[in-house]
Amino acid sequence: MxxxxxxxxxxxxxxxxxxxxxxxxxxxxxxxxxxxxxxxxxxxxxxxxxxxxxxxxxxxxxxxxxxxxxxxxxxxxxxxxxxxxxxxxxxxxxxxxxxxxxxxxxxxxxxxxxxxxxxxxxxxxxxxxxxxxxxxxxxxxxxxxxxxxxxxxQRSDEYTLLFVGDPQIGASKNAEADTAGWNDTLTKAFTAFPNTSFIMSAGDQVETATKETEYDFFLSPDALRNLPVASVVGNHDNNINYQYHFNQPNESKQYGVTKAGGDYFYTYGDTLLMVLNSNNMNAAEHVEFMKETEKNNPKRWKFVTFHHSIYSAGPHSVETGLKNFRAGLVPTFDELDIDMIFMGHDHSYVKTYVMYNDLPQYKQLLDMKGNVVNPTGAMYITANSASGSKYYALQQTPEVYSAERSQLKVPTFSTINVTANSVSVDTYRTDTMEKVDSYSMVKEPEKVKVHAQKEKQTDPSNIEFYYAIGHANQVNALDATFQFDSKKLKFKQAELVSENEGVIEHKVIENDGGDNEVTVSGDTVRIAAGMTAPVMSEEFKDVVKLTFELVGGKADGETTAELKLLQSTLAVSVTHKETISTIEADTATVTVGKEKNIYDLNGDGKVTVADLSIALDFYRSKQGDANWEAAKKADFNGDGVVDLADITTLLLQVLAQK
CATH class of the missing domain: 2.60.40.380 (Purple acid phosphatase-like, N-terminal)
Structure with a gap:
């Protein structure tokens, strides 16, 4: 420099x-x-x-x-x-x-x-x-x-962050060696992922909060002149020196405040990132900060970062203070639908199961690529040291919340890859650049459609349509509204498909053309159901069967029955959050009745000499005659005249009848 x-x-x-x-x-x-x-x-x-x-x-x-x-x-x-x-x-x-x-x-x-x-x-x-x-x-x-x-x-609609934990320069008592490890991690990470948007640090930048020489070493890598770092106050950083070195956006003067600063937040694209100063362990303050921030900054993705891990595998994991801190924060993470929480402090790696209400949610839907579909809770990741300055041994008994835990005694880093509908986290060891763990999730509304299993049927008294759900992770309640032509169809019943046990009710809303609650043409039927066995399926799965009948009880030849899905809202087990569904196919049709037999001139469903008698009455009638509109139905070959060829054709049809 x-x-x-x-x-x-x-x-x-x-x-x-x-x-x-x-x-x-x-x-x-x-x-x-x-x-x-x-x-x-x-x-x-x-x-x-x-x-x-x-x-x-x-x-x-x-x-x-x-x-x-x-x-x-x-x-x-x-x-x-x-x-x-x-x-x-x-x-x-x-x-x-x-x-x-x-x-x-x-x-x-x-x-x-x-x-x-x-x-x-x-x-x-x-x-x-x-x-x-x-x-x-x-x-x-x-x-x-x-x-x-x-x-x-970089782009903010699709981007990559670098997540690191506890460089803690000076922790090994050899600051230059720690710095070499820190610089090596950044160099390898940015060489492999040159389009990284910024670094997200889980805190403990230095060993001694008042030691400026350690900050000098921490900041010495050239990469830090080219890339922003979103830092977190670690317990080893908790001093005014930290404030001198970092310029945080939207920093609170009320919540999470210590002499190193307070909670802060920033947004990047459709992501809200909230950073807590966990040296202040008054969970109520952090809760108020998060609730206010989330309310005023609605975003699709929500991440939280702080230093003191509440789901780790090292010696800090058994501390009463951190267990109490967990109890104070987790309900709000659940309430605000936080997607991922990133932490440090315990100098070892942990990826939890999807967690909700402080309990592992083992049962999650995976798509064909291995992504967790609409996880029913949050994922917590604790980073190991990014410099190698200090490692902690894992507790002998694995934690119930730990899906992956490791102590490689090698510096590691993680990439966080964000798109419009997915987040993935990949963790690498720096000595070989091998990927040692990964997690990926997709979050988007469940998909629904209405369809007919049989597109043609002869029975006008049982016309069946199906409401199907896909991309569903533990859906256990639904509310859907359908439209039909009441001049043609009459609603009979709605029932859960056999494997979806539960309860279902309906309400038919007639449209009288006046100022009522229906703003569409035709009548509607609203279905509400609860399933005791939640739906878990990436592919579409039939959940409700709706049965109609033709008005009048029969079809004059073939007629088309149509059902349109107007809206659908689903709720899931565990989190009990409701989401407006994405409607993939909103209309289904069924052709009902038999194709009309052109030789059945009297419409009695049979071809007999009675039909032959009618045709003979039109013999020699031709196009242009006054009676042609009635006579043309006997012109079977379509040549514009009822002649012997037509009479012979009909005679053969009579003889062909059993």
């Missing part, structure tokens, strides 16, 4: 000397990944003290069009400014200042009583960023600037 300088007058000479000495020590640590780029610092006179900077961090903004920046500079900078331009506007390595967007923020001098004393924390928010765009940026005070760095925005 290069540090461009501009002479500035500072404090008194004695203070300057002490400040400069602290800067030299800190910058030497910061230079772990590239100390050869540091300019020498010489301090004798106040006017010789340069503007210096370090620890540039990118954080997600409130949404995908924003990005937040934090960096350290010498105290009282003239400005806190970020300039951003499209990378395509770079020319010959020169930053395109004339076309760059300029964003101004604020600087806060670190408290003199902290280990960050002698630095100012600069924070700036950039807005109006476009998706799938390569940018360059620089930070500075308006006169002196850093070198140019780059980052790329």
């Amino acid at each position: 290069s540090h461009l300088v501009s002479p500035r007058k500072r404090m008194a000479k004695v203070v300057v000397a002490a400040l400069s000495l602290a800067m030299v020590i800190s910058l030497l640590s910061w230079g772990f990944a590239g100390r050869n780029n540091l300019l020498p610092v010489s301090v004798v006179h106040a006017e010789d003290v340069p503007y210096q900077f370090k620890a540039i961090v990118l954080n997600p903004g409130s949404n995908e069009s924003e990005l937040r920046f934090t960096w350290y500079s010498t105290p009282d900078p003239a400005g806190s400014i970020v300039q951003i331009a499209k990378k395509s506007e770079m020319s010959g390595g020169n930053f395109p200042a004339d076309t760059a967007m300029t964003f101004t923020g604020e600087a806060l001098n670190a408290d003199a009583a902290t280990t960050a004393a002698g630095w100012a924390s600069n924070k700036v928010t950039a807005t109006g960023l476009q998706p799938s765009t390569a940018y360059v940026y620089r930070v500075g005070d308006g006169t002196t600037w850093s070198q140019a760095y780059d980052f790329s925005t």
Whole structure:
């Protein structure tokens, strides 16, 4: 990293000397990944003290069009400014200042009583960023600037996040070795997944919350100048230094607050991400934060991240405090329909079963690709260390909630892949880049259709239609409305298909053409049913049979009976949430009666000499005659005249009758 300088007058000479000495020590640590780029610092006179900077961090903004920046500079900078331009506007390595967007923020001098004393924390928010765009940026005070760095925005409708746990630089007592492991993880992850949108950390960035040199090491990988990191306050981070380094969006000043900050949230595409500061274990505060946030930011996907795992397999898993914390949070995760919860702290890997009401939901529907279909609860994942600085042994007795638990003693990371209707999480070990675990889910409304098993039938008294459900995971209640032509059909009954035991009732609503509750032509029948054996099927499964009969009891030849599905709402066992169904086929038809026999001229259902007698009355009638409209039914060959050929044809039909 290069540090461009501009002479500035500072404090008194004695203070300057002490400040400069602290800067030299800190910058030497910061230079772990590239100390050869540091300019020498010489301090004798106040006017010789340069503007210096370090620890540039990118954080997600409130949404995908924003990005937040934090960096350290010498105290009282003239400005806190970020300039951003499209990378395509770079020319010959020169930053395109004339076309760059300029964003101004604020600087806060670190408290003199902290280990960050002698630095100012600069924070700036950039807005109006476009998706799938390569940018360059620089930070500075308006006169002196850093070198140019780059980052790329990604799509927000389909995207990949990188989830890491507990880098905890310094935990092994060898910060440089921990940093090497951390840098190796990021390098391999971004090489394999270059279109990652941002990093999601489960906390414990450092071992000692007040140790700035450990933050320098944590922030040293070049990847962190190119990609935002959504950090979580770990128990080893819980100090004001954490606030100096990170610039969180929508941070609460009321909920989850410790000296490191409070709960915060951001959105990315159709995803709401809520981050809890679990160092504050007042679950009621986090509950209020989540309820308010979810209410004001409705999104399809909902993720929560915090540090202290409530479903882990290491030594922390048996702590009473974390069990109580779990009891305080889980009901709200269930109530808000949170999809996934990501945690750290126990330095081992756990993927739970789908959980609801603190109970494993073992029975889940899988589709042909192995995705869990509309899971009846949330999935919890606890990350192992991303640097290898510390590992915990697993408890000897496996937990009832753990579907997968491991201690590989190798750094790991996970990718979170989000689309419009699916989320998948893949976990990799960094030594071989082998995928060691995965989970995938699809979430979309159940599919329903109406159809006829027999498209033709002769019996006009039992015309059968079926209501079928697909993509269903434990559906146990339904409410559906159907429309039919009451001038043609009369509703007889609705019944559950035999294997779907339960209760079913119906209500026929007649449409009198006036101001009633029906706004469609024809009559409707509303069906409500509850199944004691929930429906679990990816393919369509017949659930209700509806039976009608023809008005008048018989068909004059063939007639078409039609049933239309107007609406369908389903509810599922366990969560008891109701969803409006996706109607795949809304209309079914049945052809009823026998095809009319053209030789049965009198319509008595038989072909006899009585029909022959009628044909003879029309003998020699031809098209254009006054009686042709009646006579043409005896023109069997369609040549426009009733002749001997037609009479002979009919005679043969009479003889053919049994």
